Amino acid sequence: MEPLLRIEDLEAAYGKAQVLFGVSLSVPPGDVVALIGANGAGKSSVLRVVAGLLPPARGRVLFRGERLDRLPPHAIVARGVSLVPQYRRIFGGLTVEENLELGGYTLRRDRRRFRETLDEVYSLFPVLAEKRRRLGGVLSGGEQQVLAIARGLMARPALLMLDEPSMGLAPRLVLDVFRDIRRVAESGRTVLVVEQNAYAALGIATQGYVLENGRVALSGPARDLVHNDYVRKTYLAA
DSSP, X not given: OOOSEEEEEEEEEETTEEEEEEEEEEEOTTOEEEEEOOTTSSHHHHHHHHTTSSOEEEEEEEETTXXXXXXXXXXXXXXXXXEEOTTOOOOTTSBHHHHHHHHTGGGTTOHHHHHHHHHHHHHHOHHHHHTTTSBGGGSOHHHHHHHHHHHHHTTOOSEEXXXXXXXXXXXXXXXXXXXXXXXXXXXXXXXXXXXXXXXXXXXXXXXXXXXXXXXXXXXXXXXXXXTOHHHHHHHSOO
């Protein structure tokens, strides 16, 4: 089966500081793929290149066989790729529903489709439906992360990319958020998740990649990586 997303020999830099060195990976349709590694390994930079926020110095990013690495961010979103950034970045002074409306800006000319998408998101995350009139800034950290994920879904992406969804959350809330991510995948979306919490990410993933110093060090089925001695000692504290 042709991958939904394929990254080939990707290199990227911030100024003169190179952060990615020949990264190659693929994301099959319908799968959850985890990209794990230590802080500073280059994980978020991979997502930024895919989203059009960081130009590659070399390599290709293909989505449904089409080059993405030459397109601006808004064109990438329109083609079905949505990024949920680190630290959630919701608008605390807007209500839950207003945050979701901003996420659905690509549907602004089709109100019927917008309402259908909003109803789907509320069905997937009932807590947001209950709190649709509350300000985003008064939600708990876990609820804010759910709102950030839901806002990303409002663009109706085929591929949802999540950058460190456990960042800043208590352990109990991390479990809740990753259960929500699993539900997103079960609803038919393909998910690429970048995460330092290797145990949580591999626990919901089908495939995994370990990134070290801007290079892919290991890859394989998530269940195999969980039992890999090196991964266990380095990332799972086992």
